[in-house]
Structures are given as structure tokens and as C-alpha cells.
Amino acid sequence: MIVAGGSGRRIGGPVRKQYLSVAGKPVLLHAVLPFLHHPRIHQVVVVVPPDDAFAPPPWLAGLGLRIVAGGAERGDSVWNGLRALGEDVDLVLVHDGARPFITGGVIGRVLDACGETGAIAAVPVTDTIKEVAEDGTISGTPDRARLWQAQTPQGFPRAALLRAYARAREEGVAATDDAALFERYVGPVRVVAGSYRNLKVTRPEDLAIAEALALAGGGVAGE
Numbered sequence: 282m283i284v285a286g287g288s289g290r291r292i293g294g295p296v297r298k299q300y301l302s303v304a305g306k307p308v309l310l311h312a313v314l315p316f317l318h319h320p321r322i323h324q325v326v327v328v329v330p331p332d333d334a335f336a337p338p339p340w341l342a343g344l345g346l347r348i349v350a351g352g353a354e355r356g357d358s359v360w361n362g363l364r365a366l367g368e369d370v371d372l373v374l375v376h377d378g379a380r381p382f383i384t385g386g387v388i389g390r391v392l393d394a395c396g397e398t399g400a401i402a403a404v405p406v407t408d409t410i411k412e413v414a415e416d417g418t419i420s421g422t423p424d425r426a427r428l429w430q431a432q433t434p435q436g437f438p439r440a441a442l443l444r445a446y447a448r449a450r451e452e453g454v455a456a457t458d459d460a461a462l463f464e465r466y467v468g469p470v471r472v473v474a475g476s477y478r479n480l481k482v483t484r485p486e487d488l489a490i491a492e493a494l495a496l497a498g499g500g501v502a503g504e
Contacts, residue, residue, distance in 0.1 A: 283316065285309050285378025286328040286351015286358030289441060297330070298482055299378045304495035308482050310340055311381030316374070317344060319357070319388050324370060328362040356455055356462075360446050366439060367387040372396070374434040375459050376442065379482045381491060386504070388434060390473040395436030399463040404427040405452030435459045441467045 285299040299309040309327070313383055316322045324347040329337065334350035341348065349365045351358035359375060366373060372395055376383060387402050394400035406428045412421035435458075442459065445466040449456065456462045477497045 282359070282362040282373055282375050282462075283325065283327045283378045284331055284351070284355065284356055284358050284375060286360065286361075287355065291322070298488075299329075301482070301488060303482075303488070303491045307338070307340065308381045309378045309480040310374060312378050313341075313344065313346070314385060315383050315385055315388060316376070317346065319385050321389065321392055322374075324367060325334075326362050326365050328358045329378075344501070346467050354455060355457055356446065356449065359459060360450065363439070363443050363446060365376050368449070370439050372436060373439040374436045375442075376434040377481055380433055380479055381482065382476070382478045382480065382494060383434065384476065387473075387479065391434050394473045397438070398468055399435065399442075399460055399470035400473055401435040401460050401470060402432040402479065403472045404432065404475045404477055404479075406430050429472055431458060431460065432479050432481075436471075437463055437467075450503045453484055 300307045302308075303311060312377060313327060315324065315502050316325050326349055327341065328349045328351045329341075329345055331350040337348050347365055352361055360373075363373065372392065374388065374391060391400050391402055407424055409425055410423050410428055411419050414420040414425065426469050437459070442463060445462045448454075448466050449462050454462070454465070464470050478494055480487060480494070482488055
């Protein structure tokens, strides 16, 4: 499931970030193609803003995948996507549509690790992290050796993730990270090696970085 149901306006400009061009192709198309081409992926659902679900861009409509309308928040979009998956789907990978440089290698590692529990792609943090109080002063410095930066895809048994989202909706619990809901309602989630090139296009400067990575072959490597 590729989640691109948000407005995508934080990056600024008239075009949603998932539709901005990187190396001549929309960010979302970069994110979708590795899943369509992966031999272990048998169904792809893309969640887009409601208006686009009814009139999807031609480059998306012609890919032979299922297009689903997103919701008001990311969790609503994931919920819509989960319910659109076939009953024969045992495992589901959830990926951000704004991450254009996912590779088959990362997809495979997450699939290998999420057979009976959850698993996410992640990378060790490289900067020192500070906890900051409301008044702007530092309240703590966590041990960097124990900190990882979560990425996507995040993989789970489909039925278990669906139950977790159903409970979260009943209890009014919101989360921007699928693993957080799985940890809360189901059980442990493992971390597998992601890629530092698996960036999420969120700010204007991310688009420039993405262009540089594409020119350097960042979207081609199979790590």
C-alpha cells in the first residue's frame, strides 16, 4: 500500500508534493514502481486525495493498480487502503508516497522480517538528539547508539494491522506511524536496515536533494 492521500501542501507551491517531478517522473511514480516490479508483491493499492481518486493522473491510472480515496488524516488513508486489500493478502507493506528512492533490497528485508510480527525499515541516527522542554532548554540527551530513524515500508500481518487500526479508531487514538499502533495493540516490531537514501520529500530543500540523488543513481541501487 502506497499512502499518498495527504494534501502535500507543506512543501509549498500549487502542486502536491507527491506529484512533483524528480528526474522527469513524479515522486509518487518513483515510489510505486519498485513495488510493481518486485516479484514478491502481488497487489498494489495507492491511496490518493479523494479528488484524484475519482480522476487520477493518466500516468497512475495506466499502471494496473488499485486507486483508493484517502481520508482527512494519514490514519484514515491507511484504514481506507487496508479495507481495499483482498482477503487473500497475508502481509501488507505500508510505504510513504513521498519516499521516491525505495529499493527492492529494502522491500525484501522488510518482507523477510514481518511474517509473524511487525517490521520496519530504519537507519541509525547520525546526529546527537536533544530532548527540549517547553521553555526551550535541553532536558535530556538520549544515547544515540539506541536511536533509529523510522522509515517505510513498514510491514505487518494484514489482519493484525487491520485490528490495530479498528481499535485505534474506536478509542480515538491517532498515529503518524503504523508501527506505533501495532506496538500498542498487537505486539513487538522489529527493525531491519533501511537506506539513508530513502528520504521523504517534505520540505523544498528535500526536492533538491532528491534531484541530486536521482542524478547520482540514488533510485537505482538495489541495497
